Amino acid sequence: MEGRDIFITGTDTGVGKTVATLVLGTLLQGKGYNVGVMKPVQCGGDDAAFLKKSLRLSDSLLEINPCFAREPLSPHLAFQRERRTVDVEKILAAYERLKHKHDIVLVEGAGGLMVPLRYDYFVADLIRDLDLELIIVARLGLGTINHTLLTIEQARAQGIAVRGVLFSEASPRKHGIPQATLQGLPEKTNPQAVRTLGNVEVLGTIPYLKSLRRKEIVCRCAATVDLKRLFEPSAGLSNARQKQLVAWDKKHVWHPFTQMKDWLTDEPLVIDRARGSYLIDTKGNRYLDGVSSLWVNVHGHGHRIVNARVREQLNKLEHSTLLGLSNAPSVELARKLTAIAPKGLTKVFYSDNGSTAVEAALKIAYQYWQNTGRKRKKYIAHLANSYHGDTLGSVSVGGIELFHKVYRNLIFKTIRVDFPDCYRAPKGKKYPDYAFECLDRFDAMLKKKHGQIAAFVVEPIVQGAAGMIMWPKGILKRMSELCRHYEIIFIADEVATGFGRTGTMFACEHEGVSPDILCLAKGITAGYLPLAATLTTKRIFDGFCFDYKDQKTFFHGHTYTGNPLACAAALANLDVFKKERTLARLAPKINFLSQGLKMFYNLPHVGDVRQRGFMAGIELVRDRQTQDPYPWQEKIGARVCREVRKHGVILRPLGNVIVLMPPLSMTIEELGRLLDVTYWAIDKVTGSG
């Protein structure tokens, strides 16, 4: 039962966590639930065995308590003294097993949230890794408000949802206290104060129990602990609020790439929260984020490290300009980006989205030749079917007819280069001959026109928005070599492919290509904030370093250039790549995806399945033999995406191509579900007959 399990922590050690776990377990068993209990880390004592016996659990002690150290010390120390460390993977695996065996698993922590399990890992980290919501057990008395509010604040700061506070009376109530004394007053008023000050649910009070026998627990606690409140699924917004948001959206919001006439008659999905691979709507429904919130999310939503880094930066400096000033996060990020980028890229120009990253690249390339005296070099070459963004400069070098034809009279003249599309080659053309033919024509064109060409811009390895079109091997390398030979600035637009998407940090790495200019955006901030970077070589940079009076400055810049919050998110993004070994762990998942995608050829209307890393496209056709496409009016892609939504998956197509582009952090299990639901939806919508 997804989302039911809870983690039980205390405001301190010895506040009655184990009793609270026992009470909750007993009461839930009384309601007919199959309850599981876990005590992941235990140092000294026999809490796990006690819970196993009292709740008559059949799970092995090792499953209930995977990490045990003998001495009653803080875990980081107790384990260190036995020359061991707490094994988080073992805990996660044990939890997975228990989760499948029980309706509800109660996971009892060790001490409070900031108890170190290792020198680099706290109880709070474990709660996040288990992806559980929290119940805080607090004793009643003087000091309770402070301890409880601190725990709540720390939990929220770490992105852990607090389901409620459960109070526990550790000692018997003293009867016969004269009314005049203040004793007993904190006990009476604590719950209300915590509820108000902490803006949190209070789940009740466990009275002092003389014995921990089942009968006494049920008798004394059933009325004082609010189980219903405890297990209400994390509710969405109120009905009225949901309706209001939809109405205001329709009244005021103009959605991108959307026919608003359709939108206004539709029932829009409003996202309220997100966690890991899931988006959660205002009604509380969960959806697997199958396209990484339009290709940006990298490590999952609400990532602990990224959240913390952005929050930390927020407390320091939210924004200051790079026009005439500098700031620490943008400096550090520039240094780190140039360290991981392909060789030779040592300068970073910031902007705030993919289109402006390309826009800046084009202007830099153009002006470079103007500045250095080769004034005839003023055309930009680009690939047919390319997509580089929606501002006029980037639209000029785009080749997707549907997006671009309206603006034909506004855009500048370019040179269009044929791309050897493996699936949709012109009639009568075959592989690999056609690829060589394209290269030969490119070579011949450059030979003739290189004196007029400033730059050549490509999306390396995968042409994303064109429909996940994959480059045949070797073409990128050869094209970059030809550009070098003919003195043409080679611009790699890795807005979509950057940051691990294709299995390597940057797609250029697949063919050992070092572009003169590299455009980055989308995944740069792990999907948190708008930021883009245009990286160049020193040689290009030097083409702008002249005397002030020469007027050869790069006259370009956006107001939010180098925003510190966005740069902090980007720095955290790179940290997570390292800490979680994201790329190494991606390899088997890419494999799993490839295997799963093969199945789609069983569906008769799947014409082509294309994949590179975590970028995949499934092209639907009316006739597989003739490759006859579905007419665009049929909106076949959109219909499939509507269908998957009913089964808790969010996708967005590119015409007749179903795109799968999950966050790099998506688990094998979630990938399996993504594939299953997509397969089923295509089968349903295409009628497979």
Ligand SMILES: *Cc1c(COP(=O)(O)O)cnc(C)c1O
């Ligand atoms: C998305 C994309 C862009 C445009 O980025 P925006 O942030 O939407 O402006 C440019 N180039 C490529 C390859 C893209 O995929």
